[in-house]
Amino acid sequence: MRIDIISVVPSLLESPFSHSILKRAIQKGLVEVVLHNLHDYGFGGYKQVDDYPFGGGAGMVMMIEPIDRCLSALKAERNYDEIIYLTPDGERFTQKIANELSLKNNLILLCGHYKGVDERVREHLITREMSIGDYVLSGGELAAAVVADAVIRLIPGVLSDETSALTDSFQDNLLAPPVYTRPEEYKGWKVPEILLSGNHKAIEEWRWEQSLERTRQKRPDLLKNFW
Incomplete structure (x- = not known):
């Protein structure tokens, strides 16, 4: 390009x-x-x-x-x-x-x-x-x-992990779910247990639910183009 x-x-x-x-x-x-x-x-x-x-x-x-x-x-x-x-x-x-x-x-x-x-x-x-x-x-x-x-950033090869762009906010008319990294606990604030479970199907379901809820709370206008 x-x-x-x-x-x-x-x-x-x-x-x-x-x-x-x-x-x-x-x-x-x-x-x-x-x-x-x-x-x-x-x-x-x-x-x-x-x-x-x-x-x-x-x-x-x-x-x-x-x-x-x-x-x-x-x-x-x-x-x-x-x-x-x-x-x-x-x-x-x-x-x-x-x-x-x-x-x-x-x-x-x-x-x-x-x-x-x-x-x-x-x-x-x-x-x-x-x-x-x-x-x-x-x-x-x-x-x-x-x-x-x-x-x-959407051009193939630009991002080291091309799936990253596909999970950005707005790609499917939903906001992205919350993300966490190390440490697992900081000042008593813990990472959700589901993300540490290793159950990838359950994690994807959780992320989907979180995306939907975050969109409902922050940008409900986007949902009219989602369903």
């Missing part, structure tokens, strides 16, 4: 891909993440990429032409499955969408900034709009990192 991320401040994205699981995935050649500075496609000595909104109002708007130039340059080199614009009013990003995107070959993530992009970008240049939650960030860079992380 290749993920191209377009940003006005790409340096914000360097750290997430330089550590831990994502770094190893890149080093293994399982994914290629390429950061693009939109200013490279801007105008004049200042490489302008934004301007005042028509009709007045506060804030600046990302211009269509630098974005079109960048997208055109990328699409001239390869075909992209999705061109995704990160925006607070986009489709809510979910584990189901992460699963779907992990099967793609080439993705572009366009990070919003300022007051957003010229509407014609949304109308003509992108294929999908995505939001990681009902709140506003200073830019789409953190959202792009979240989406990329959620997708990359």
Whole structure:
């Protein structure tokens, strides 16, 4: 998989891909993440990429032409499955969408900034709009990192134990059950006996019941998509 991320401040994205699981995935050649500075496609000595909104109002708007130039340059080199614009009013990003995107070959993530992009970008240049939650960030860079992380960890070979991703919260519309590790007892707080029993069938049943109960308590809204 290749993920191209377009940003006005790409340096914000360097750290997430330089550590831990994502770094190893890149080093293994399982994914290629390429950061693009939109200013490279801007105008004049200042490489302008934004301007005042028509009709007045506060804030600046990302211009269509630098974005079109960048997208055109990328699409001239390869075909992209999705061109995704990160925006607070986009489709809510979910584990189901992460699963779907992990099967793609080439993705572009366009990070919003300022007051957003010229509407014609949304109308003509992108294929999908995505939001990681009902709140506003200073830019789409953190959202792009979240989406990329959620997708990359699902690529076969990225996790040392691939079954780990299959037991994550939301994979089956349930939250993950509680987990424990050594020591068996700490300050009088004990690990549930069932987990020490060696009875794998009983343990799986317990985990299922715990997932269901945890979901009922914390996210009952998920159960409407479960039954």
